[in-house]
Amino acid sequence: MTCTPGRTLTLRGKARPLGEVNIGFELTSTSAGGCTILMTEDVATGPGLAVPRMVRDPLIRMRNIETLQRLRLLAERNDS
Incomplete structure (x- = not known):
């Protein structure tokens, strides 16, 4: 696992029965004060x-x- 706070997160996950997966999240700030996430x-x-x-x-x-979509719903619910 690696992390650059506010920018990137890299994880190793399990995807049974396929094995392990590398998962990356890259955050980019938006002009509206939020962010976009590339997964x-x-x-x-x-x-x-x-x-x-x-x-x-x-x-x-x-x-x-x-x-x-689930992450967006969680973020929007906690934002209000």
């Missing part, structure tokens, strides 16, 4: 590496969209 994720170890990237990318993208 990246890919398999790092385990059987998931045998799945071609062009197959696993759409699945990871769907999962990350859901993750970012």
